[in-house]
């Protein structure tokens with residue numbers, strides 16, 4: 216990762232000093248920290264500009280026969296064994312799977328944060344070789360720069376991403392719009408320490424969405440929140456992704472969250488050697504609401520099938 220690719224989202228708690236030397240951070244260093252880290256990162260490849268979102272049918276993001284092993288030759292079993300998926304423009308795809316099956320590992324590979332032992336990832340048909348701003352990633356926990364306000368955190372990300380060709384005033388408007396979108400318009404001048412965990416996570420989402428990346432990767436983005444906050448944020452995430460038709464890949468344990476947000480759900484089998492076990496189209500019409508889909512007769516049937524897939 217080159218210094219110009221560094222954004223505040225690339226920083227982990229360990230790196231959060233008042234004057235971060237971002238030049239020392241590498242994708243590998245970030246990948247090592249991402250399990251516990253609260254980072255939101257913008258990552259990607261050498262592919263086309265963010266505005267080129269492709270056609271509805273054509274996959275924007277494609278994982279081809281991805282295998283990942285961590286143990287070298289001493290440990291022959293793989294975490295992921297030839298996992299393939301295609302994500303068309305505008306699709307919200309969710310990957311579910313038992314704990315330890317390799318969901319986060321798959322997301323890191325898609326993000327270019329971890330190089331697979333086999334297979335390749337393509338973004339707009341170009342190999343993903345490392346992080347850039349065309350793939351944004353939101354992890355379970357938020358990392359905001361504590362010395363900047365909520366608005367300052369979003370602005371810093373925009374500036375670190377090169378300003379997106381926008382004037383200072385336009386960047387400010389963009390930051391404010393995205394804070395509004397997550398219902399934080401009145402809190403833009405607050406510092407992270409003055410915000411609740413759910414509000415901080417919303418700033419993280421606003422920051423990631425403001426970067427206007429081609430693909431959004433969400434790794435249990437709401438996993439650390441209490442049930443009520445989680446439900447509120449699920450609805451905000453639903454609104455954001457529906458309005459923008461944002462191409463998204465999310466991993467989650469929560470089948471209700473998956474059913475609310477996704478167009479399609481893939482189930483990873485129990486590891487080691489996890490593979491895509493099953494695929495489910497989510498038929499509920501959009502725009503959706505949690506209430507409407509939970510009253511749909513197909514909801515309970517699909518929910519049961521997903522829970523069964525998690526148990527296998």
Ligand SMILES: Nc1ncnc2c1ncn2[C@@H]1O[C@H](COP(=O)(O)OP(=O)(O)OP(=O)(O)O)[C@@H](O)[C@H]1O
Nearest residue numbers: 247285294312313314315316317318319320321486
């Ligand atoms: N850097 C690493 N070095 C060695 N093993 C790793 C590394 N990262 C992940 N693993 C192993 O890979 C497997 C899959 O981990 P991963 O975090 O991708 O699973 P997961 O499905 O996301 O789990 P959970 O649902 O519990 O978050 C686990 O056995 C884990 O111990």
